[in-house]
Amino acid sequence: MIDQHYLRLLAKGYPTIEAAAAEMINLKATMSLPKGTEYFFSDLHGEHEAFIHMLRSASGIIRTKIDELFEKSITEPERTALAALIYHPEQELRRLSSLDACTDDWCRITIYRLVEVCKEVSSKSTRAQARRKMPHGFEDVIEELLHTGDSYNKSHYFNQIINTVIETEIAQELITGLCTLIGRLAVARLHIIGDIFDRGPHADAILEELTHYNVDIQWGNHDISWMGAAAGSWPLIANVLRLGISFNSFDLLEDGYGINLRPLSTFAAQVYKDDPCSVFTPRILDENQYDPVDIQLAAKMYKAMAIIQFKLEGQLIERHPEYKMDGRLLLSKTDFKKGTVTIEGKEYPLRDTFFPTVDPNRPLALTPQEQELMLTISASFRHSERLQRHIKFLYDHGGMYLKCNDNLLYHGCIPLTEEGEFVKVELDGKQLSGQAYLDAIDAKVRAAYFAPVGSQERGNALDFLYYLWCGKHSPLFGKSKMASFERTFLEDKATHKEEMNPYYRLVEQRDICERVLREFGLDPARAHIVNGHVPVKIKQGESPVKGDGLLFLIDGGMSKAYRSQTGIGGYTLIYSSRYLALAQHKPFLHAPDDTPVEVAPSVQIVELMKRRMSVSDTDEGKEIARQIQELQALLTAYRTGQIKERSS
Known part of the structure; x- marks a missing residue:
């Protein structure tokens, strides 16, 4: 009742x-109506060009639609050109205009073809749903083009609309709008399984693109790091800057988010004036277009921020003995006279022994200059309107996990013991595990942003974001330690090893995956797990399908930093009304004229539906x-x- x-x-x-x-x-x-197609991506890591290309191409599905519609009527090069236009309309129209190829006839033919593709991809949407995705200002025109009949009068009406569009010189704007609409209609729902930030050049461009889709985001540890930095956590601000500088991401920091790095560059140049900082040479995976920084200065900035980070995280660890991270207080275990550090009872020589800002008697204390630097930089993070808007988007559309259409989505892992039991973790005086643990974490993450500024609740929650970044039982990290200090200062690669939580080994077993699904109230007979975080080593024969088909690990190395491990350029999991499929992508490439190269992904159907699914399912x-x-x-x-x- x-x-x-x-x-x-x-x-x-x-x-x-x-x-x-x-x-x-x-x-x-x-x-x-048939169920709309869902797309799952993971570990984007700032690779905006590759991700946006995958998204706008619907991981190759749009090209398939083009071939089905036009295989008998237009040539293969024409179909390829039409696909390129749909994926990147602004760029393609600029290129074609420079060649004087955007003639009235070309525009007329192109609009006809785009309308046909648009009709095909809108077949799973109601008129109202399609209209909501149309570019503002073109709703009436596009709706008329999509729903005009085949009678003589309507055919004349259809042609007249297009002729008038050309006469009024808005054909290119309409073409751009149709291309944009095709991409939005092809992807009914978008799932991002964490780690939008770090390593690649433009996480900001990815977030701008996501705002146009029906999207949910399962936070990754790199996302949490930026969320904490935007909320004012000094250890995570230092972490974001250290990682950004180490991957030469000055365009993102300075141009993308307006973070003022001049105070840091001035400080680093003064403090490390005669230090080559050779241990701290950044990795140049992408060139900066707007904010190029001399590589030697970048190395000094990298070192300055790394030392500040090790100090700040040491202070945080001392504030929270419950995190049980004392083993990470490595500055406190360094003998600065001998140039060694003691880890688990063994002494190791340091690769770099120049520490002008470290007081051996108080190694975790910031100098007055470092304190002033962090005050300035943290203000820059807090006052970045674009960054704050993007972080709010992550909160509004994100969470620790999601249950959607019998799929369980999370970024990293559900911490397990060697015996396959859920690890019990103390959080705010309660022993929690499994779903209850993730629910409590979700609430704490939100408190770090929404609790009153200056309150104890907000301060404790902000510190906890650091634990989520690199704590042993963080479900977003899932490793024994974050070996940043060891990788930076120690030659012995045995010290660099980060032990994975047993979860990543045990989910090869079906019964473990079933246990996880039941913990979250899902039926293993119908449900699946989708997660990322750990690149699948395709080159070594590893499969992304685990647990006898119950789990899909979809970190396929979209990030350039991981492609040497995976050998590919990323995965998309596609869930249509008829099947579940994995699209395996080649690395994203440009032609000599700087246009994107279309390389069709390899698509493997991993599960067929017993019947075509409808919205009712x-x-x-x-x-x-x-x-x-x-x-x-x-x-x-x-x-x-x-x-x-x-x-x-």
């Missing part, structure tokens, strides 16, 4: 029998069914006189 008070509230939206019935008709029709369908039930109750209330209709 639905509460009468609720029905009266519902009646405000549907004040008559006709209004309620019309909405029921619409909802019931929507239930019969999805979580959305369950919600629509509830709405229909409520509207039916409202109709009954109208017809029995319990609630009066309101005429306009």
Whole structure:
């Protein structure tokens, strides 16, 4: 029985029998549509060009649609050119305009073809859903083009619309709008399984692109690091800058987010004036276009921020003995006279012994200059409007995990013991594991951003974000330690090893995956796990499919930093109305004229649906069914006189 008070509230939206019935008709029709296609990506790591290309091409699906529509009517090079236009319309139109190729005839033919592709990819959407995705200002024109019939009068009407578009010189704008709409319609829902930030050149461009999609994000440890930095955590600000400088990401920091690095460059140049900082040479995976920095100065900045980070995280670890991270207090275990550090009882020589800002008696204390530097830089993070907007987007669309259409999504792992039991972790005085642990973490992450500034709750939550970045039982990290100090200062590669949580070995077993799914209330007979975080070493024969088909590990090395391990350029998991498939991508490339090179991914169907799925089979369908039930109750209330209709 639905509460009468609720029905009266519902009646405000549907004040008559006709209004309620019309909405029921619409909802019931929507239930019969084929399920929209979902796309799953993981570990984007700032690789904006590769990711945006995969997304706008729907991981090769749009090219397949083009071939199906036009294989018998236009040539293969023309189909390739049409696909390139859909993926990157602004860039392609600039190139074609420079060649004087955007003639009226070309625009007319192109609009016809784009409308046909648009009709095909909109077949799983209602008119209202498609209209919401149309570019502003072109809604009426595009809707008329999509839904014009084949009669003579309508054909003439269709042609006249296109002719007028060309006469009014807005053909290129309409073409861009149609291309954008095709991409948005092809991807009904987008799932990002963590780690948008770090290593690649432009996480900011990725986040701008995501704002145009129906998207959810499962936070990764790199995302958490930036979320903490934006909220004012000094250890995570230092971590973000150290990583950014180490991968030469000055364009992102300075041009993308407006972080003022001049104070850091001045400080580093003064303190390390005669130090070559050879241990700290950045990795140049991408060249900076707007903010190139001399490589020797960058190395000094890298070292300055690394030392500050090791100090700040040491202070945090001492504040929180419950984190059990004393083993990471390596500056405190360094003999600065001998130039060695003691780790687990063994002494190791340091590769770099010049520490002008470290007081051996108080190795974790910032100098006054370092303190002033961090005050300045932290203000720059807090006052970056674009960064704060992107972090708010992560909070609004993100979480620790998601259950969606019988899939369980999370970035890293569910911490397990060697015996396959859920690790019990103390958090705020409670022993938690499994789903309860992730729920409590989710609440704490939100407190780091939304709790009152200056409150103890916010301060403790901000510190906990650092634990999520690199703590042993962090489900976003899932390793024994973050060996940044060892990789920086020690030659012995045995010290660099980071032991993986047993989860990553045990999920090869079906029963372990079933246990995880049941912990989150899902039926292993229907459900799957999707996660990332650890690159799948395809070159060594490793498969992304684990647990007898129950788990998909979809970190395929989209980041250039990992391609030597994986041998590929990333994965997409595709969940359509008919199948689950894995698209294996080649590394993203440019042609000599700087246009993207289309290389079709290798698509492997990993599971066929027993029947074609409709909206009624999805979580959305369950919600629509509830709405229909409520509207039916409202109709009954109208017809029995319990609630009066309101005429306009």
